[in-house]
Amino acid sequence: DRRGVRLFLLLGGGLLLLELLDKRGISLFPFTRSVRVGGYLLLALLFLRLRRRCSGRSLLERPHTDGSWVPSLLRGDRVLFLLGVLFLMAPLTEAAWKREVAPLRPFSLSRIETQIRLSRPSGETAGLVRWVREHTPKGSLFVVPPLDVRFLPFRLTAERGVFITIYDINQLAFDVAVYPQGHRRLTRIGVRPIGRHQIEGDFYDAIPLRVLERLRDESGVDYFVARSGRIPPALRRVRPSYADAHFTLYDLRRLPENGEGQPR
Incomplete structure (x- = not known):
């Protein structure tokens, strides 16, 4: 036919x-x-x-x-x-x-x-992302572990601002236009660059209280994400806003005023 x-x-x-x-x-x-x-x-x-x-x-x-x-x-x-x-x-x-x-x-x-x-929460960051979506206002700015690839899609999945991620760090070696701002943000979270393609990896787990205060007061950061089990000493006496087996979230408005661990 x-x-x-x-x-x-x-x-x-x-x-x-x-x-x-x-x-x-x-x-x-x-x-x-x-x-x-x-x-x-x-x-x-x-x-x-x-x-x-x-x-x-x-x-x-x-x-x-x-x-x-x-x-x-x-x-x-x-x-x-x-x-x-x-x-x-x-x-x-x-x-x-x-x-x-x-x-x-x-x-x-x-x-x-x-x-x-x-755009769908998945993996070890899923619980954190869902909580952030439900309990934090849009426009909030987060500091996340900058060398952790699990936070690569955090901007899209959480629909919130991120201070700097591993994606941004990778761009520093290839895009001269973003280098000044990227380098400035790295130093503001306490990073000490070792070389053009290498930075110190343990700084995040020992970030001092004064750096967190500057991030809050000068850079407008609202929340800090720490890895559970590797909480910075400056935050160990601060009540977290969210915690699971992988990550712990802190509201920087609750930082102690006198450095003695008492939330304000």
């Missing part, structure tokens, strides 16, 4: 074109999930109908001589079958949500998944 084959190819090509346009942010009409699923379902039904009308035995059942498999494979029903499999892989992998076949999924779905994965 040549008319059916043309309709099948036209529908499949149209869906593929819409996926490519959607990937680039071009929308001819609202290409919603229902439209996408409906189109692939219609394509599947058309494929099954055409497949049933194809007569003859399968490729494995048909006798052929050496060198004759190529023209046999290129016959209309074989091409139809292969195209049907390719077109149906997109909704099947979408339903399975398998990362290992991400290139075969609809492009817009891959983009949405990436956005969700980067």
Whole structure:
């Protein structure tokens, strides 16, 4: 049925074109999930109908001589079958949500998944991030362990300001424009640069009270995140705002006035 084959190819090509346009942010009409699923379902039904009308035995059942498999494979029903499999892989992998076949999924779905994965609390910082979202005002500024890769997405996941992270530190070696401010922020949290690509790693767990006070009063920092089990001595008598097995959060407004550990 040549008319059916043309309709099948036209529908499949149209869906593929819409996926490519959607990937680039071009929308001819609202290409919603229902439209996408409906189109692939219609394509599947058309494929099954055409497949049933194809007569003859399968490729494995048909006798052929050496060198004759190529023209046999290129016959209309074989091409139809292969195209049907390719077109149906997109909704099947979408339903399975398998990362290992991400290139075969609809492009817009891959983009949405990436956005969700980067903005969703996960891993050892998940509890801290959820608490920060629920109990701290937007616009708050946090000091986090600057060499800890677990805080790389903290700005996005917590939706709060971060004084400096390992991402910012990495930029200092490559972007001259950000170096002065980045270097200034490192020194304000007590970092002593050892070389162009190396800084002292233990400073954070021993940050003194005077540095915390300067961060609060001069840099506008609201909260300090310490690693649980490695609390700086200056904060050991300060009541934390949040604590779990991985991280402890301190409100710098509760720092002691006289250095004796009494919250104000």
